Amino acid sequence: MAVIQPIVNLVDIFVQHGLTHAVICPGSRSAALTLALARNEAVTTIVSIDERSAGFIALGLALGLGRPVAVVCTSGTAAYNFAPAVAEACFQHIPLLVLTADRPKEWVHQQDGQTIYQAELFGKNVKKAFELPCDTAHPDIRWYANRIANDVFLSANTFPKGPVHLNVPVREPFYPSAGDIWMPDPRNRLIGRLGSYHNLPVESWHMLQDEWEETDRILIAGGQGMFSEETCDPLARITEEWEIPVLGDITANLGNHPDFISMQDAFLHNDVPQPALRPDLLVTFGESFLSKRFKNFIRKNPPRRHWHIGPGTHLVDSFQSLTLRIPVDPGFFFRKMLEDIDYKRFLEQNEATNDSFKQEWLKEEYLAARIVSEQINKNLTSLDDLTCIGSLVSALPEDVFLHLGNSMPVRHANLLRRLGLRQNVWANRGTSGIDGCVSTAIGNALATSKPVCLIVGDVSFLYDRNGFLLEQFPQNLKIVVLNNGGGNIFRLIDGPRNQPELGRFFETRHSFTARATAADAGIAYDEIRQPAELEKTIGKFVASEGPALLEIFTDPEENRKVSEQIRSAFERSGS
């Protein structure tokens, strides 16, 4: 009983804090963690044999649930396989409780079993790291273990949320005996933490409002995030009433307002000056920006002032123009500005300029949308990634949670945002890896009963196919694999395209398909090899019941051609 008791207490504290889901990887050293979670009725468990996938499944679950999810593994390199998901969660501020069983310290590096240096395993790529004490004889240790349990959960779940590593050294025996009692210690003490919000002194608000009112050309830009109406509604009013352009990639999830700008990655140029679009004040919020062209545009045309809204403390200056951090919630900030600024006065002063500034951005937006849309219509007889994603996003139901693989799917979908405006779009853009796209979508689907769809390239799909090694595949998940036989992005970039090593070392051309992987997991599979099949097969796929995988074989040369066509269409348009 002694071995299990501290772990039962740990899980009890987690559950009292609100833990509901755990992803468990098989192992013996981790048996107490597994059993304490499996035998707690409040916890739904998912079993995955590959820790790399398990990490991303937990990430997808936490993304969907909005609260910490536990993920458990045994000792040794198993824990290292969590690292890609831990890093992604860290840079995306997704709360995970990363529970790794370990040998006690005296057994590390003693050539005995599954043992590596596990303490502090994730270095700076994790929010915090703790270690549970192994010997619990002294009463202070019970206090310490109770405190750690609370700290692990609170650290993961407090802004900025993130993955927290708890290393759990365990001595044998690992398993309880038949007569063992499974009860949390009644002295287990929950330490709560009230929610709080950041505000600014009234003088700061006045200062900001004065600067805002004095500025002619304000541009608001949102980075990645799952923003609620609390943020999107005031932004819609700001762009409508104050004629201030509001911009966001597809991953910013700013909602469906038709005036929101999202074609910036198409219409901004790296080499042509676009002075009409230069802001005097840039106001950003959210996480990473997908549009490289937008970042380059701002870097080359730094605004006089750049405010970043958000209470985080890590100094990010990816636009190389930041002048002021405003540590409050973005939705609160925009609502406060709307409420406090005498907007009639604001309009009188700024209407002419702001109006024309927003119109400059919107003009480019509409033109770009037309070019892309014409391009797609022109290509309906070819199987290229962009056209296929276009057909897909138009066909998907409104309430779908859409996952997009790095690197091309998210870029293509971004170009097509106006075709199928929607909320709830996700890509692993914290570290932009291809190593967990499939498992993240699986985890997300396990967290909801709504439909989830993943659009992913062949390399990302193959990389993370072990996400399929699940007991039960989520019934609400549909996957589209765009198989262009390699890492097609390299063919679209000048640098690698011009190297003789393109095919072997960059694209890594291959002839693997997703068919067998789907069949092995008992998932309905269909494929498209001809443009004529596109519409009908997508329709059937979207309408089908249960999980399904659709593989569309697109032509890498067609993809290159479409990318060229769009590029030259934009050049011709002078945009």
Next chain:
Amino acid sequence: MAVIQPIVNLVDIFVQHGLTHAVICPGSRSAALTLALARNEAVTTIVSIDERSAGFIALGLALGLGRPVAVVCTSGTAAYNFAPAVAEACFQHIPLLVLTADRPKEWVHQQDGQTIYQAELFGKNVKKAFELPCDTAHPDIRWYANRIANDVFLSANTFPKGPVHLNVPVREPFYPSAGDIWMPDPRNRLIGRLGSYHNLPVESWHMLQDEWEETDRILIAGGQGMFSEETCDPLARITEEWEIPVLGDITANLGNHPDFISMQDAFLHNDVPQPALRPDLLVTFGESFLSKRFKNFIRKNPPRRHWHIGPGTHLVDSFQSLTLRIPVDPGFFFRKMLEDIDYKRFLEQNEATNDSFKQEWLKEEYLAARIVSEQINKNLTSLDDLTCIGSLVSALPEDVFLHLGNSMPVRHANLLRRLGLRQNVWANRGTSGIDGCVSTAIGNALATSKPVCLIVGDVSFLYDRNGFLLEQFPQNLKIVVLNNGGGNIFRLIDGPRNQPELGRFFETRHSFTARATAADAGIAYDEIRQPAELEKTIGKFVASEGPALLEIFTDPEENRKVSEQIRSAFERSGS
């Protein structure tokens, strides 16, 4: 040209030091590394899209070649996917040059692209870590970069060998232009390092020889290693001429001498005292020991003295009995003892005792071998893992390099060593993970033209199936998957077997097979589902040309039964 030149110099130094193989994962940030390796005629390149597999393929190559192999990836979590192989290489002392492209420091944690904290990524689980300077304007930096290139290779390749991480921050542009010249800088300077060996002062040799001669019951035990005749021949003479028992697991590769003891994991008991087998002096060498019973036997019966032979400096005391480190090469040590000790005198003094001590061990060895062999013959009508491995090791060619998966295959094969005595047996026992068994065997096969065979369980196979995502599968590799539908080891251990959660959380029962994975990679596949098919199908499989995968569906309950039968046979024998 500026971007590529320092990398060309780096690769040039590596090649001058003897680099011949590199495993390359696709990426853009890593383009200069990829191109410098791909365009160097001395380097054979292998491309793998999954960095986790790539790391283990490099490990297998380095194991086969006996010298450092480079492995390259782009920035971000890609680098973290190398971690399991890096840890295994670190604890096994296998030399790897782990080359990870990175963003320059100023871009870390700036929400821009594939970026994590990469410097010192592998913590204490790597031999050394370096970072190449990103800005090379100052002449001192050229000196520094040249020194680092030498240091990386020398550190990896100097005893104790190991993985060395070189983080390579790279600024754009990543790709050379058409006119760029690709020549190593003529000022590139190779820093060599002579081989050396450890010796002891003559007084120390005398002291050791005196103690050796005075001791009645000496036991020599070898841990994991690929020992040459230089070590095995003197050991054979020592056991023949001095009647000293020499013991080693199958992973010790001590060679084919019939007197070498290897059944210790069967005949040693955890609870029955075996005083006749207690040594007064234990002499160990090599890396980890597979036999848990042997470790427990020594821990419970610590010898008066325990010498460990080997020049390593890390203090390993896994038997909890170590009294003296003797920092010389084991082969040198045993030859020196043979040469220097007046062995006639030694025999006169010790023959009676030593002879009976060796006979005590051999008696147990022969009895154990008979029990196991009878057990297998009895079970020829059932499909269990042990019987299948028995049939396999008997059928495999003499010169095969045999890879054994953790956790059961290596344990079963260990029981069967006497059935098919052979050299060149490998298992990833540095950290005993299941995450790279397939890829390690693939890498090893790529390093040789001799036959390579992997025997692996279903969970390990599925875990590492991405090793199959290669351009060309090695023609000399055969794989046997023992598919018992889960992690069968858990059914064989008392702890998990008695939990109601056995099937779901520990064994993780599943119905996946290897068939589709083999077909996808174009590898011949055969299966065995009936005991009657065993001999013929194995014969066909072993005799077949080219790569092949044989999947044997064994029965988890049969496996449990056989394990019980052997256990009780040993109990009945009173051994």
